[in-house]
Amino acid sequence: MLERIKDYLFKTWLIMSALIVVLVVVFLFGYIFINGIGSIDKEFLLSEPKGIPIGIEGGIFPAIIGSLLLMLIACVFSSILAISTAIYVVFYCKSERIKSFIHLIIQCMSGVPSIVLGLFGYALLVLYLGFGRSLLSGGITLGIFIFPFIQIRVEKTLKEVDKSIITSSYALGVSEVYTLFKIILPICRADIISAITLAGGFAMGAASPIILTAAVMFAPVPESLFSPVMALPFHLYILTGEGISLEKAYGTALVLMLLLLVINIISIILNIKRKESR
Amino acid sequence: MLNIGEKLFKWIIKLLTFLSILLLAFIVIFIFNESFVFFKEVPIWKFIMGRSWNPLGPAENLSIFPIILGTIYVSIVGICISLPLGVGIAVILSTYTKDRVKSFIRGIIDVLAGIPSVVYGFIGLLVVVKFFEVRFSFAAGESVLAGGIVLSVMVLPFIVSTCAESMDKIYEEYSQASQALGVSKSYMIRNIILPASKRSIIASLVLALGRGMGETMATMMVIGNAPIMPKLFGKTQTIPSLIALEMGMAEVGSLHYHGLFAAGFVLMIMLLLVNVLIYFIKAKMDI
Amino acid sequence: MNVLEIKNLSVSYGDKLVIKDLSMDIKKNKITAVIGPSGCGKSTLLTTINLLLEENGGQFTGQILFNGKDILSYEKKDVRRMIGMVFQKPTPFPFSVYKNLTYAPKYYGIRDKKKLKDIVENTLKRVGLYEELKDELNRSATKLSGGQQQRLCIGRALTVEPEILLLDEPCSALDIKNTANIERLLKELSKDYTIVIVTHNLSQAKRISDYTAFILDGKLIEYDETKKIFSNPKDRRTKEYVEGIFG
Numbered sequence: 001m002l003e004r005i006k007d008y009l010f011k012t013w014l015i016m017s018a019l020i021v022v023l024v025v026v027f028l029f030g031y032i033f034i035n036g037i038g039s040i041d042k043e044f045l046l047s048e049p050k051g052i053p054i055g056i057e058g059g060i061f062p063a064i065i066g067s068l069l070l071m072l073i074a075c076v077f078s079s080i081l082a083i084s085t086a087i088y089v090v091f092y093c094k095s096e097r098i099k100s101f102i103h104l105i106i107q108c109m110s111g112v113p114s115i116v117l118g119l120f121g122y123a124l125l126v127l128y129l130g131f132g133r134s135l136l137s138g139g140i141t142l143g144i145f146i147f148p149f150i151q152i153r154v155e156k157t158l159k160e161v162d163k164s165i166i167t168s169s170y171a172l173g174v175s176e177v178y179t180l181f182k183i184i185l186p187i188c189r190a191d192i193i194s195a196i197t198l199a200g201g202f203a204m205g206a207a208s209p210i211i212l213t214a215a216v217m218f219a220p221v222p223e224s225l226f227s228p229v230m231a232l233p234f235h236l237y238i239l240t241g242e243g244i245s246l247e248k249a250y251g252t253a254l255v256l257m258l259l260l261l262v263i264n265i266i267s268i269i270l271n272i273k274r275k276e277s278r
Numbered sequence: 279m280l281n282i283g284e285k286l287f288k289w290i291i292k293l294l295t296f297l298s299i300l301l302l303a304f305i306v307i308f309i310f311n312e313s314f315v316f317f318k319e320v321p322i323w324k325f326i327m328g329r330s331w332n333p334l335g336p337a338e339n340l341s342i343f344p345i346i347l348g349t350i351y352v353s354i355v356g357i358c359i360s361l362p363l364g365v366g367i368a369v370i371l372s373t374y375t376k377d378r379v380k381s382f383i384r385g386i387i388d389v390l391a392g393i394p395s396v397v398y399g400f401i402g403l404l405v406v407v408k409f410f411e412v413r414f415s416f417a418a419g420e421s422v423l424a425g426g427i428v429l430s431v432m433v434l435p436f437i438v439s440t441c442a443e444s445m446d447k448i449y450e451e452y453s454q455a456s457q458a459l460g461v462s463k464s465y466m467i468r469n470i471i472l473p474a475s476k477r478s479i480i481a482s483l484v485l486a487l488g489r490g491m492g493e494t495m496a497t498m499m500v501i502g503n504a505p506i507m508p509k510l511f512g513k514t515q516t517i518p519s520l521i522a523l524e525m526g527m528a529e530v531g532s533l534h535y536h537g538l539f540a541a542g543f544v545l546m547i548m549l550l551l552v553n554v555l556i557y558f559i560k561a562k563m564d565i
Numbered sequence: 566m567n568v569l570e571i572k573n574l575s576v577s578y579g580d581k582l583v584i585k586d587l588s589m590d591i592k593k594n595k596i597t598a599v600i601g602p603s604g605c606g607k608s609t610l611l612t613t614i615n616l617l618l619e620e621n622g623g624q625f626t627g628q629i630l631f632n633g634k635d636i637l638s639y640e641k642k643d644v645r646r647m648i649g650m651v652f653q654k655p656t657p658f659p660f661s662v663y664k665n666l667t668y669a670p671k672y673y674g675i676r677d678k679k680k681l682k683d684i685v686e687n688t689l690k691r692v693g694l695y696e697e698l699k700d701e702l703n704r705s706a707t708k709l710s711g712g713q714q715q716r717l718c719i720g721r722a723l724t725v726e727p728e729i730l731l732l733d734e735p736c737s738a739l740d741i742k743n744t745a746n747i748e749r750l751l752k753e754l755s756k757d758y759t760i761v762i763v764t765h766n767l768s769q770a771k772r773i774s775d776y777t778a779f780i781l782d783g784k785l786i787e788y789d790e791t792k793k794i795f796s797n798p799k800d801r802r803t804k805e806y807v808e809g810i811f812g
Binding site: 020022024104110112116127147268 | 283284287288290291292294295297298299301302304305308309311312362363366367369370374385386387389390392393394395396397399400401403405431434462464465467468488491492493494495499518521522525526530538539542545546549550552553554556557
């Protein structure tokens, strides 16, 4: 009898959890979509913000470009470091202690709050190195932000390569580096690209690392690595926080989410392609 | 010839790895450097325990105790809301669903993790805060509770994925034996899987706490940004929001400026401790 | 003629001693079978000979002479080129049949397309896959059947023109028909190559090998012509093993 009650309560808990979460997800997307779709038109996507205060009219084109460029720089910077570190840990590092140490460091890096990374970027890149608020400063800061994510995933992928295939290559007298480039990396390619793409999505959506290092309220499409940029998440914040235009804010939010959706779809497609080739 | 190429490659890899590891040291050093200027004026003890934050006043008036509390309080509220939901979803994922349905649900949860925090803050402001103002006639809906609600959605994916991972393993290990005894699935979950998952539930809590405490944009837009002692329905301030909000206004090199760095330093240390904790909990779990 | 002379070989992984003071000579162009219960060090013996041992975390003492010279005086990659190895589980690289067979030649610098094509054709003919695969060279090697994959792996090992071929239980993952195919292949190959095969299948050893070595607990118990090992073993333990008393 007691068991029946417990069972009933338990199942109710499960169902309620599922319902609540489903509702929340549907609501999140629906809300942005419904409210934002009205603001999106060609002018919105392709022109600069205008009006007084700036942003109340016009579009968000420089912010879209800014976000994409920041994401690009962040991905390049972080993937070089992350893939190298992953290769080192899986193939070159012989000491368990060093491996654990590196894992600890990376766990800690993933725990540094994004605003503190912004402070760091500000202190080192903007001020000390004199890059100023720029695409470069923001891109590098974002790169540090997504570095742990990529490293952990790439390491996992490299580890999962069938050891007997690697040994077979060595048994033919082939060197480690040749094996890495001709066998191991091609096997892992889709997963690595997928990880970088997902990380790029996170970089694009992050506002706090770039508040202090790159983003400004208004800037044209950047001309060099050292120009300040507009970025979608920051623009959304400004439009809302300064109360400039709710309408345009919805539009900005929707554009941001759609861009992220595209990035995620690319990543999923890559995943499916990998599963098929197995 | 081949040998030189090999050695060069290995050397480059080692160098890049070394640089990556150095990053953390750099971060700690730079933040500390800028905070140190402040700590020379105000000892760290006073900074952490003092109750007033007034950038316009003398140095002694820059302290962050209420803000530290606010940071922790909002996260805890978020976790309290999210934990039952997250564990529930994890149970459903690991024991009641398979293959395609499972992947689909995981996909949805991952999507939640991918929504940028500004968007959460935005929706939080327009929906949650407004809800409090309209429904309950609060003067202002910005509150710890609003922050907690927004955070709960954001940390949900972390709780689900950490718990589901270990519940998967536990389920696989014990389900056959349990079924052979003829007990119901729900009984098995309540008596075997949940107790056995305690460790990973705790790990997910700590993970969520770390995530919540470091969150900037989403909380900033819904908590009211008042550096006072936090109450559930009252306004509060968190360290990340403080920094994001006031850094633009602080003159480079001023005490206010260094004070903000000092706050960032304290936050960083708090989160470093949380993450070391996570590392050790995870390490013990794998054994 | 002894192509390999193993003298007082002891192999250990960390503190664990796996092969104890083993000495034997491998004769050229003959098939030598290594038999013994699981875990007695047979596979380790092979990976020591082609110097894969270090990558697996082990060390050895004693001496191995390859064609009269100390094996350590050769460069590692040369040793592996001259002493090829095929593993228990077929390990085709995840690309086409053609690329699998040109992988090693390309590494060693052969670029000429005609030459590579000849290597592929000849290798496939050698391992009896030519008729089956000649029109499907671009097919992914992972889509081949188990028996075909293993023959491909043997062929791949042959593309670098080794003198010795080491095989570690190559048929244990295959069915009877494929096993018979590979046994036939090995007998063919032994005209040109020296073959050392680790096997737990006693009838296989009886069928194809010229010499058999029985290893127990890391020690070489008996090593003689196969006929003699199976019909009139000198050591009591050998007798018990080949009669199937313990496995």
